[in-house]
Amino acid sequence: MHDIRTIRENPTAFDAALQRRGLAGMSSDLLAVDERRRAAIYGAETAQAAQNAASKEAGSAKARGDDPEFNRLRGLVTEKKAEIQSLTEQAALEDTQLKDALLSIPNLPLDEVPTGKDEAQNVEIHRWGNPRNFDFIPKEHFEINGIAPGMDFATAAKLSGARFVVLKGAVVRVHRALSQFMLDTHVEEHGLQETWTPVLVKEEAMYGTNQLPKFAEDSYQTTNGWWLIPTAEVTLTNSVAGEILEESQLPIRMTAHTQCFRSEAGSAGKDTSGMLRQHQFEKVEMVTICTPTEALIEHNRMTRCAEAILEKLEIPYRTIVLCTGDMGFGAQKTHDLEAWLPGQQKYREISSVSTCGTFQARRMNARYRPAGGKPDFIATLNGSGLAVGRCLIAVLENGQQADGSVDLPAVLHRYLNGKTRISAYGVLE
Numbered sequence: 001m002h003d004i005r006t007i008r009e010n011p012t013a014f015d016a017a018l019q020r021r022g023l024a025g026m027s028s029d030l031l032a033v034d035e036r037r038r039a040a041i042y043g044a045e046t047a048q049a050a051q052n053a054a055s056k057e058a059g060s061a062k063a064r065g066d067d068p069e070f071n072r073l074r075g076l077v078t079e080k081k082a083e084i085q086s087l088t089e090q091a092a093l094e095d096t097q098l099k100d101a102l103l104s105i106p107n108l109p110l111d112e113v114p115t116g117k118d119e120a121q122n123v124e125i126h127r128w129g130n131p132r133n134f135d136f137i138p139k140e141h142f143e144i145n146g147i148a149p150g151m152d153f154a155t156a157a158k159l160s161g162a163r164f165v166v167l168k169g170a171v172v173r174v175h176r177a178l179s180q181f182m183l184d185t186h187v188e189e190h191g192l193q194e195t196w197t198p199v200l201v202k203e204e205a206m207y208g209t210n211q212l213p214k215f216a217e218d219s220y221q222t223t224n225g226w227w228l229i230p231t232a233e234v235t236l237t238n239s240v241a242g243e244i245l246e247e248s249q250l251p252i253r254m255t256a257h258t259q260c261f262r263s264e265a266g267s268a269g270k271d272t273s274g275m276l277r278q279h280q281f282e283k284v285e286m287v288t289i290c291t292p293t294e295a296l297i298e299h300n301r302m303t304r305c306a307e308a309i310l311e312k313l314e315i316p317y318r319t320i321v322l323c324t325g326d327m328g329f330g331a332q333k334t335h336d337l338e339a340w341l342p343g344q345q346k347y348r349e350i351s352s353v354s355t356c357g358t359f360q361a362r363r364m365n366a367r368y369r370p371a372g373g374k375p376d377f378i379a380t381l382n383g384s385g386l387a388v389g390r391c392l393i394a395v396l397e398n399g400q401q402a403d404g405s406v407d408l409p410a411v412l413h414r415y416l417n418g419k420t421r422i423s424a425y426g427v428l429e
Contacts, residue, residue: 001102001362004034017108020115020324030101037094044087051080103207104214106329107359113333116323122336123323128307129316131340136402140343141393142274145404147171149426151275163264165275170428174395174408175282177415179257179388182284182309186385190305192255192286197235199259200226205238208364209382210330217265228261233382236287241364244375250368251290251298255385258283275389276348282388288381291368292358295379296333299355302383303335306351309386313409315394316340318347332357337386339394350390353383396422 007014011027018026058073114123142151150171156164167175186192206212206227211219211234220228229235236254245252260283271277286305288298303319310317322334331354338347358377361367367375399407404424413420419428 001099001359002105002108003362004030004098004102007031008034014108018105020109020113021106021327022117022325023106026101026105030098033094033098033101037091037098040087040091040094044084044091047080047083047087051077051084054080100213103210103363106327107332107356109324109327109331110333113327114321114323115325117325118323119326121323122320122326124318124320125335126307126319127316128311128318129314129340131316132342132398134342138342138397138400140274140341141396143343144396144400144406146406146422146424146426147396153275160279162272163277163279165278170422170426171392171396173416173428174412174422175388175392177412178391178395179282179284180415181312181412182385182388182391183255183257185309185312186255186284186286186305190253190308192253192305195232195236195239195254195256197229197232197239197256197258199229199235199261201229201234201238203227205234205241208238208241209234209360210363214329218263220261220263229258230262231260231283231382231384232256232258232285233287236285237289237360237380237382238364240289240366240378243366245289245366245368245378247291247368247370250378251288251294253298254287256285256287257388258285274393276393278389284385284388286353286383286385289366290379290381291370292377292379295355295357295381298379298381299333299335299353302381302385303337303353306337306353306383306385309391310337310339310350310394312411313391313395315391315398315409317350328352328354330354330356330359332359335383339390341394341397342400343397348390350394351384351386353381355379355381 007027007030011031014027015025054073054076058070058077061070061073114121141147150168152166152168156166183194187194203212203225211230219230236256260281262279264277264279267277286302288302290298307319317337317339320336320338322336327334334352334354336349337351339350341348357379360380361377366378368378369375395409396406401407406422408421416428421429423429
């Protein structure tokens, strides 16, 4: 959420930053509401002072037996009391309107983020590995002979409908191995603290990480008001909501493996085959809590953590900086990692790592106390490290062989009891 004081101080810069996101200037409307709110607050405070003075004078008039003056002052006290109530209610209404407006406005991009309308203006900053030269036409993951028996879309559709999958046998073993490998790497090599969190959260948690109010249709809500998390970003980030941390506690670097749930609203017709875009999936999430001055350093660090997973799995990828028109609502800057999928002959997103500055912290009222200073808002970062299902797809497609078998990356062998491949018949060997 934005700080109205910052908008007051430099509305031109605020509008210019939003313009880079393709949004018209909003400062004038916000400042008009803010002015009405402040005027009502000032009016209520002035009326309160007048009421207090009249009440004190009424006591003096009563003491000296001046009934006419006492009655006049008592009437003034009643009048001011009604005025205070009216102005307080007006201030509360204006405050709610201002807060609702601020909650609906996306974060401001950093100056270094490229300006653009959509993904066509994203900028590649790094590429690793060379796509393999196949001596046959590579298939998509769900078409590979050895994988088809373990990837059951028909049963999933019977149970739950479209965009679900039932994984079986060798395929689900590899899926589980991937998540364990990611967690172990992040904990043992990258210094992240493994955390296990609920997948059901209160509404305020979804507000804290900006899924609400703007993106309610993208998530699922239970009948008793809980929300199913779209990512562990929600729980990990909100773990410090309402707190004042000591600077010595920072940075806090966490990782969690969870189920994730997304309605995929607006994705009709996109990636309808296979398990690239699902309503229910698993992800190993990374979240960092730090001081604002350290946020960009941590952003690059988190990006490297995600890249390292792909490199260990020997999956070619590229890293891109998202342009202003393609960034997420809460991000100041985002790096996307795109893995090479031979079956589609293209790079597809497998991780998104974003720095949000103090945007989410203001929504959560999460602060830290600098040594010898006053509490200030923390910075929050989040990123996939990685999306397990999409990583499974990349492993299967890049390791496929002409006979329908799949050679698995060496780093996974110890998680599979020494098995190194999935045969053309769907068996770990």
